[in-house]
Amino acid sequence: MKRLILLAVWLGVLAYAAVMIFWGPSGFYAYRQAREFRQTMLDNQEILSQLQAVYLHRLQALRDRPDELAAEARGLGYVIDNEVVLRLETATGQPSKPLLAGSCLVYQPGETVSDKRAKRLGFLVGLGCFLATGILWLASSFMASRFREPKQAKLA
Missing domain, CATH: 1.10.287 (Helix Hairpins)
Known part of the structure; x- marks a missing residue:
């Protein structure tokens, strides 16, 4: 007995x-979820780094070249005195907007056994x-x- x-x-x-x-x-299932979330964060960080490089290049172009600055100002709706503006719309009728890559990522652990x-x-x-x-x-x-x-x- x-x-x-x-x-x-x-x-x-x-x-x-x-x-x-x-x-x-703290088991294998939770570890796998955390590892997948880590990879998502690293991918997001890579996209943000690329986006930062593009914006830094664009900022340098705006600082160094006055014609780039004038084109950007016209894109925002500014005009020089006595200037006539002809605006062409895109096929959708809406101006294209840049994609925003950096959204806030918050880790939420999945369902585990208590x-x-x-x-x-x-x-x-x-x-x-x-x-x-x-x-x-x-x-x-x-x-x-x-x-x-x-x-x-x-x-x-």
């Missing part, structure tokens, strides 16, 4: 450990193992006692 209890406790602990290792808050649920699962596995092995032990002892050879009385 002592072995049954130890086996049940051992299997319950193994079930708890397995659940926590794979689906717990410690309390993992402990309950471990307890239920241990209890189930204890009950199953107890029933098997009782059945085997019953069957063994039923099929024993009857003792014969000694004749004196």
Whole structure:
């Protein structure tokens, strides 16, 4: 009986450990989600770096070349005195807007198994193992006692 209890406790602990290792808050599943989010952040950082390089190049062009500055000012709607402006619209009728790459990324951990649920699962596995092995032990002892050879009385 002592072995049954130890086996049940051992299997319950193994079930708890397995659940926590794979689906717990610090388990493999949570680690994989965090790693994927890290890659998303690195990709976002790369896009922002490229966008910064483009804007830095554009700023340098605006500082160094007056014709670029005048074109940018006209694009914003500024005109020189006594200047007539002819504006052509794009095919959609709306001026094109630059894409904004840098959105705020907030890490939200995915659904994992809480410690309390993992402990309950471990307890239920241990209890189930204890009950199953107890029933098997009782059945085997019953069957063994039923099929024993009857003792014969000694004749004196």
